[in-house]
Amino acid sequence: MKKRKAAVLAAAAFAMTAAFFLNGIQRAEAADNVVVMLDPGHDSTHTGAAAYGLKEQQLNLKIGLACRTELEKYDGITVYMTHDTIACPFEGSTTKQDLIQRTEYAGEVGADLFVSLHNNSGDDSGYEIYYPNNHYVSEFNDIGYAVSEHIAGYLSEMGIYRNGLYTRDSDGEEDDDTNWYPDGSRADYYSVIRNSKYNGVPGIIVEHAYLSDAGDTHVFLSNDNMLVRMGQADASGIADYFGLHKKNGLCTDKYGDWHYYEDGEVSDYTGMAVNEYGWWYVTDGEIDDSYTGIAENEYGRWYMQDGVVNMDYTGMLCDGAEWYYVQGGYVNDAYTGMACNEYGWWYFEDGKLNWNYTGMALNEYGWWYFENGVLNWDYTGMVCNEYGWWYYQNGNLNREYTGMALNEYGWWYFENGFLNLNYTGMALNEYGWWYFENGNLNDVYTGMALNEYGWWYFENGQLNREYTGMAHNEYGWWYFENGLLNEEYTGIGANSYGEWYYQQGRIGYDFSGKVKFDDTEYTITEGYVVEKRIVNETEADTADTVHTAGTLPAGEESSTLGK
Known part of the structure; x- marks a missing residue:
């Protein structure tokens, strides 16, 4: 494209440039998505300049393709090209029609910017950028200049001479829309800038270098790497x-497919990545919808199912050789307690299955007994926690159990499922009745014990149902028959101290006299047998001193146990 300059354009450009350098280069307000139309100038039908064996339309296309590739590395932009081959995008069109249709395409897709890419020809060198004048849609003038200034900075960094940034008005006098805007102001000279404005799009033209200049051609235009750098x-x-x-992280490409990017390039990243739809599992930069397992991000470890975090999942999860507890999709490293799967209930500690745990655990259904990390449904016996010892039946705490239970330390007495260390008395199991003291079986205890059926005689901690004789407690000596206190017994009983006279099951310490039982007459002093002799049946009874079994001396009352 041949450049044309005018003093008034240079003066306007200088004034505008000064204003921007004073205030900083303008930037657009952030948008959800930017749409840019790239227009490689010319094509195989509407050719451009040629020199040194190079054709402008080919150079422009290479720059345009490189520009699109680079722009697609950015997030929040959609890039269109009027054509991405050397062929004319609008076959059969005239040059004028072709240029108009290119800008109309930009309007149809809602472009925020139209960028026509060219190289120049003439008696000069370096780059120039043309942007809209301030007529008709004045804000396009500001936008065009700001974009141009940003591009210019990068072209200058390449070492290309800055020839300037310009606007150019039409210089024709015909009364048509190529020379005048509908408001009567001067139209832009270049068709793509003018017609972009008609289609509601700010348009610019970037002339990258001079094809006619040997220096520009040799250093920049004949080098494909430099063409890519221009784009x-x-x-x-x-x-x-x-x-x-x-783009960094999970972003879409121009086809809407998701990839994991690092500095604009699709990476070989494997792990978790997030987008507006949630967290996903990525394998070699691609969403892996076949992945099911545990994955980790900066917030912790998560359960991925079919490539996405399953926020609804709570329960056990196996990852390799370890089982973990997952709560709301999150591997809860703080969880200690029970969890269930198809194989049973298991004990977790700090979020991980504890194969070594043996003891109690609680869930909403009660307390349970675990052995080596798994609920033992067969266990019946004692279990200890920080609150004491408890009685379990079929793996579950039995809060109704009252009776005996055994551990390595002996037999113990439980009441309502809890070890009662205050209990002293009798308890029953399948082997009989036993004597407990302070909650523990006293297997050396010999003496009396009481339950709801009466007083019983214990020997070495166990009820002796064969015992008949005397036994002693804090209330005195008593007479037992077949292991049970016989409160109706009146007769003679013996212990290591001698023989004694019993009245209603208790030694009659208040009785002195003679009593006869069967063929033996006993002389009693304060309940103690001091003499006994065998008598004949014909021998007369002494009524006032000799009493038959079952009678009491006059004035005596029966005594009760513990009275």
Whole structure:
């Protein structure tokens, strides 16, 4: 494209440039998505300049493709090209029609910017950028200049001479829309800038270098790497203006497919990544919807199912050789307690199955007994926790149990499922009745014990149902028959101290006299047998001193146990 300059344009550009350098280069307000139309100038039908064996339309296309590739590394941008091959995008069109249709395409897709990519020809060198004048849609003048200035900075970094940034008015006098805008102001000279404005899009033209200049051609235009860098410079300037950032993390490509990016490039990243739809599992930069297992991010470890975090899952999860507890999709490293799977209930500690745990655990259904990390449904016996010892039956705490239970320390007495260390008395199991003292079986105890059926005689901690004789407690000596206190017994009983006279099951310490039982007459002093002799049946009874079994001396009352 041939450049044309005018003093008034240079003066206007200088004034505008000064204003921007004073106030900083303008940037667009952040948008959810920026749409940019790239227009490689010319094509195989509407050719451009040629020199040194190079054709402008080919150079422009290479720059445009490089620019698109670079822009697609940024997040929040959609890039269109009027054509991405050398062929004319609008076959059969005239040059005028072709240029109009290119800008109409930009309007149809709602472009925020139209960038026409060219190289120049003439008696000069370096780059120039043309942007809209301030007529008709004045804000496009500000936008165009700001974008141009951003692009210019990157082209200058490449070492390309800055020839300037310009607007150019139409210089024709015909009364048509190529020379005048509908408001009567001068139209822009270049068709793509003018017609972009008609389609509601700010448009610019970037003339990267002079094809006719040997220096520009040799250093920049004949080198494909430099052409790519020109396209990247354009893209960087556009991205700067719109405040775009290169893609990092999970972003879509131009086809809407998701990839994991690092500084704009699809990476070989494997792990978790987030987008607006949630957390996903990525394998080699691609969403892996076949992955099910545990994955980790900066917030912890998570349960991934079919490639996405399953926030609804709470329960056990196996990852390799370990089982973990998952709560709301999150591996809860703080969880200690029970969890269930199809194989049973298990004990977790700090979020991990504890294969060594043996003891109690609680859930909403009660307390349970675990052995080596798994609920033992067969266990019946004692279990200890920080509150004491408890009685379990079939793996579950039996709060109704009252009776005996055995551990390695002996037999113990439980009441309502809890070890009662205050209990002293009798208890029953399948082997008989036993004597407990302070909650523990006293297997050396010999003496009396009481339950709801009466007083019983214990020997070495066990009820002796064969015992008949005397036994002693704090209330005195008593007479037992077949292990049970016989409160009706009146007769003679013996202990290591001698023989004694019993009245209603208790030694009659208040009785002195003679009593006869069967063929023996006993002389009693204060309940103690001091003499006994065998008598004949014909021998007369002495009524006032000799009493038959079952009678009491006059004035005596029966005594009760513990009275």
